[in-house]
Amino acid sequence: MFELLIFFLPASILIIGALIVVFAKNPVHNAMGLVMTLVSLAIIYITLNATFVAMVQMLVYAGAVMTLFLFVIMMIGVDKKEQTSDSIKGQTFLVSGVFLILISLLGYVAVNSEFSWNLWFPAVEYVVEGTPQLIAGTLFTTWIFPFEIISILLIVATAAAIALAYDLKIRNKDA
């Protein structure tokens, strides 16, 4: 019973948050919906024994990325009316149709026991705990090369953000 509750409570909050992200009109509400989704996802990670990943999710996503989003929302202005007319005719209707087909297909696969993962790939008996020790042990041996590459990616992204946000005209006026 407790196991079901600990799955369905975060899962329902997650879906509600995702729907807020899609349908809310005020960008700040959208951002808060995204926070809801990310936090409940972190709770689900804990139930899946990935405690360290859950912590990083809270720090990086719900902390850093959301702060960045809110900064930009405040900068751009929240009270701008979004234009809602379709640029391609019948766009919203078409996408809604595709979405409904996708969801009903998903429902069929989820309900049908033939598609159960345990039939295709048997689950292992032991439990792997996502502790920092275990993650670091693999990250710094098997995955060391991707790890180094990702540091270059971060440097490039930082430099690119500075180069993009640097306004030459304003700068020259001051000087």
Next chain:
Amino acid sequence: MLEVTTDWYLTLAAILFSIGFFGMMIRKNALIMFMCIELMLNAVNLTFIAASKHFGQIDGQIAVFFVLVVAAAEVVVGLAIIVSIFRKQSSASVDVLNVSRG
């Protein structure tokens, strides 16, 4: 008694991905489209973690780290682009963006 299996997590991730895709298609505000991309990335992360538990291997969680870093880098560059576009056009709607049209 119902038992929470890996399938449930995968279904949840698929629903989350579909919602993100749907939002990506119907919204016009570039910021909200970015949030929908985040939703889709998080859905993929959830499948990685669920599979990591299912197979008893830690590599899925390492993959989530890499996705996290790439997502952060993508958000940084993307928001910088949105801000610099906003300076020129004072709008964040993707329909008015045709500055790089050939």
